[in-house]
Amino acid sequence: MNLSLITAIKFRKGRRKSGMLSLISIISTMSIAIGIAALIIGLSAMNGFERELHNRVLSVVPHGQLYPQYGNLEQWRQVQKELKENKDIVSAVPFVNFTGLIENGSKLGAVEVQGIDPEQESQTSALPKFVLNNKWQEFKSDSQQVIIGAGLAKTLSIKEGSWVSLLLPVSTNGSTQLKQPKRVRLHVIGILDLSGSLSNNVALVPLADAQKLLDMGDSVTGVMVNVDKVFDASRIIAQATLGLNMNLSFNSWENAYGFMYRDIQMIRQIMYLAMIVVIGVACFNIVSTLVIAVKDKQRDIAILKTLGATNGLIKHIFIWYGIISGLIGSLMGVILGVVIAWQLSNIMKVVESLMGHKILNSHIYFVDFLPSEIHFTDVAIVFVTAMLLSLVASYYPAKRACKVDPARILNSF
Known part of the structure; x- marks a missing residue:
């Protein structure tokens, strides 16, 4: 050799x-x-x-969501308690989700508003670390605050510290007559920068404020869950949903982002x-x-x-x-x-x-x-x-x- x-x-x-x-x-x-x-x-x-x-993505978006087929979730605390008892589920937090319009001067943009609990979110998600200048620490309820996605902020020329108007549709209760949208002034406390499409049309408000804006009382849209095995989320969430004492629908991150x-x-x-x-x-x-x-x-x-x-x-x-x-x-x-x-x-x-x-x-x-x-x-x-x-x-x-x-x-x- x-x-x-x-x-x-x-x-x-x-x-x-x-x-x-x-x-x-x-x-x-x-x-x-x-x-x-x-x-x-x-x-x-x-x-x-x-x-x-x-x-x-998977450290920010919930791995799954549980919600009633119609209306809002009234007994969400019971659902949250049952989900937390599941050893495969890491966290379960309530949320409110609705759409509206953000107005800044003459510029207007559609936005998906998410009402979340700042304290629980900081313990269960990596979302706070993507808010620029560590402004998450100042994010609290009853202060007319909102966190705007970086893409939306760039499109509407919104800067940290600005005041914007949130326009919400008003229910007509079956009437064909159009009503003027509800207008709320909000202080942009921070900018959420996820360096991509996820922060293009999103806005975050405290959960309590979102409930007041929609006159929901103590009810929520649903419960967000995170699991320990991300790529097995659909099976885990499906089994957890079947084990609850009430009939709820669910989806997982694979439905929205699985294609990625x-x-x-x-x-x-x-x-x-x-x-x-x-x-x-x-x-x-x-x-x-x-x-x-x-x-x-x-x-x-x-x-x-x-x-x-x-x-x-x-x-x-x-x-x-x-x-x-x-x-x-x-x-x-x-x-x-x-x-x-x-x-x-x-x-x-x-x-x-x-x-x-x-x-x-x-x-x-x-x-x-x-x-x-x-x-x-x-x-x-x-x-x-x-x-x-x-x-x-x-x-x-x-x-x-x-x-x-x-x-x-x-x-x-």
Whole structure:
């Protein structure tokens, strides 16, 4: 093995004498490097999206909601107590949900208003940490306060500390006559920035204030729950709902945001397939490199055979030749891919500043930046796959090198 490896290294150094062989070898090595780097960068981006989905979306939105089919939930405290007794449910908090219009000067925008308990929310959700300037600490009931989503604030030119009007529809009790909407002045105590579409049309008010605005008394829209196994939320919430003493409907985060997770997994699988094909094509460039190397080294092979080299030694020499080419390309690709993936978010910020607009539109995507997270398991899998393909690609040229006839080759010189 040492002899075949040393000889392969000598052969690679000697390839510089042949300009064509050297060029093809460089192209095949760079192809492997670029393919591996692209795969690592792509997988790191998918890992980043999955991380943001878990840390930014699933830590903010409730994993599920329970609510009556008609009207409001009167006995929500009993429901909350029963849900908290379920070992699979981490938290259960009441909420009020309604739609309205936010008016700021001449600008008007639709908004989904959520009434939540500030104290309970801070204990069960990561929502408070996304409120800018730590203004959640000042968020309290009976103070005409509201927290506005960053996307909505930008659209309506609302700043922290501004006063806005909330317009609510007034029930007509079956009458066809339109009534003037109820108008409430609210102080924007903070801005909720989730860096994506989630904060485009949302506003938060204290639960007690929301109940007063809708004249609900002590009733609520429903109960929000978080579970310990996020990706099994539908089953857990369904079983918990069936175990309650009252008939309630439910939904889970998978109904509203499950497509995000499925899309990430689908793109990851497609990327694996596409990039493995790219790396495979790059690795099989080694075949052409080795075929030319065998042609170029025919005289050296003939001399080795006359000195007693076996076909096994010749085969191992050229297998090592191909593995070394694959190793160099793979190492270059891993280093390039890891460095770019490590700084991918910053690189994209520079690109976006040069282009003058964001690549990911916050009105469409749940984040408006390109996240990245390197998993060294992915890096190892890509590296090993590239080396295996290099080994496979080296086998045919190495076998062909064994068929060189020393007598014919040496007589021709």
